[in-house]
Amino acid sequence: PPLTPFDHVDPASRALSHPDPRAFLANATSIVQLTPHLGEEVRGVNLATLDNDGRDQLALEVARRGLVVFRDQQDFIDRGPDFYLEWGRHFGRLHIHPTSGHPDGYPEVHLVYRDANATYNFERENRLTSTTWHSDVSYELQPPGLTTFFLVSAPETGGDTAFTSQIAALKRLSPQFVAFLRTLKAVHSGFEQAQYSRAGNRGGVVRREPVENVHPVIRRHPITGEDAIYVNRQFTRRIVGLKKEESDAILNLLYDHVDKSADIQARVKWQPYTVVLWDNRITAHSAIVDFAGTGERRHGARITPQAERPIPA
Template sequence: MATTTATVSEVTPSLRLRPRNDEEAKAIEEYRYSHLLPHFSQDRYPPLQPFDHVDPGHRALTLPNPRAFLDGATRTAELTPRLGTEVTGINLAELDSSGRDQLALEVARRGLVVFRDQQDFIDRGPDFYREWGRHFGRLHIHPTSGHPAGYPEVHLVYRDANSTFNFEIDESVTTTSWHSDVSYELQPPGLTTFFLLSSPDTGGDTLFTSQVSTLRRLSPQFIAFLRTLKAVHSGFEQADFSRSGRRGATVRREPVEHIHPVVRRHPVTGEEALYVNKQFTRRIVGLKREESETILKFLFDHIDKSADNQARVKWRPHTVVLWDNRITAHTAIVDFKETGERRHGARITPQAERPIPALDGLDLNA
């Protein structure tokens, strides 16, 4: 949907969308989701504390039919053999607690599930978004991104003709930047919900890749070696990006870095998945610099180039996408800059457990 855009002042950390003239002010006022435009508060938060997480997918495993929530669907179709399912005919907003548990299990098994025709879900607003997300885990407050005023738990992505509040590196020859959201946290996200409130007529798709499949394509000997490794994931570069005056010039919580296994095990399905990403993984612990860089470059290239492990989501109005950050990576495609259209998305990001090493006994504290 093409939209009239409004500019954004990048002068103060308390940023809101600010019109340059009366025409842009009217465009903002008339925009259906103007109450969900990016806001950058002055709030500061202490370090995140560990918590016990029980994945709701565990409860669904005990049910006679853990896919009963799909019984009313008018259509389900696999996006690819390895990753992704598209569903129509189900109203996510009406799922009860058991239905949400089943949904968590389905996303864990397929990695990615795309629900069409979800205007009811999207239009229920940020109070509902928080209630929805809390079913799946403790809600993450992003340290640097914009959020709707008063709702820091709702992470926003935003770009229009005059501004962007995304973590984008302009010096690259490509806009793809594979990552698993905030993997630098001690307890990174599990099931994540994302939708676009406004999108360009064409472009702005999202690519996903199965980290289960990228791992399986490697040789058994190499996988056995990777299971012995752990890597540092860092949020410092993202924080520095904001401190430089970009994105919103706000860092609400001091950046952290944590050590995670290079191969992790899903707590519900038991599947093993590669767990490195170019955006946040910095080095492999215990290896010399050249060794670490060589292995990570190979893995990053493998993730980037393995189109046979990937699925592409083309956004249509009222689409809601859920993925499991533990077993997938993703990247937005910023191929619509020249059109000046708005791409405005909201993400609900529950945290999960500390990544479980695929290799029993791997010490993540050393």
């Protein structure tokens, strides 16, 4: 059955009234912006020891920067799945992925795995590129907000994750076109993902029947008030009320805009014990599968709290 609706309280809202909403970074030894539009890299802050106020402030920082990379987080990663669940629940109701693997007894921990096995390289063998920009499980009625991800095994080189700012992407469009986009809604579907899994290409698990939901093409962030494009090539299928050719033309223009705009993107290289947090409401991302053929593997875990139903802009 579809997931039941719930009332989401964004923890970043509590940090807005804090006298120093970046106090959790007080011990940082380095804070470097990845790009002017998106992302920052932090060293010297132990995520595992943040109290509730610090976690609230972290949520606000991720909402404002879209993406924050924390290095040297062995303490966080070594604490294991019980800690991951406690961590994630601070930021929202934990999502159980309908088709992915998970550690035994911890379905809320979404595993990402790829090695030299052809099963995990189906996309690369059948497409010119494995790059697929997306916002995670956008087909849910209440898709994810703040998301936490780390790798436990990474190739010696390659296997980066690319991110793009859907806020910056929107700002590049002409005002007249944006005004039109604000009137539109789009269908996001999990059916193809379920079909792909049932075909055995990524393990064959389908825990619940797939769903479709309708979301605004432009959504508003509840904390920052920023507007962002909210369609993606992986899960968005059509614009409501338009003929197929019209819908395809608009969606493909937006997809191509996101694909080609390297000047609003950031790329994360996976050093040991790196933990990355991003806001799925205002960013898109893609794994860079450039290590196929090396015999190495890329194995990680994601904690994916859900957020509010997308707010029309």
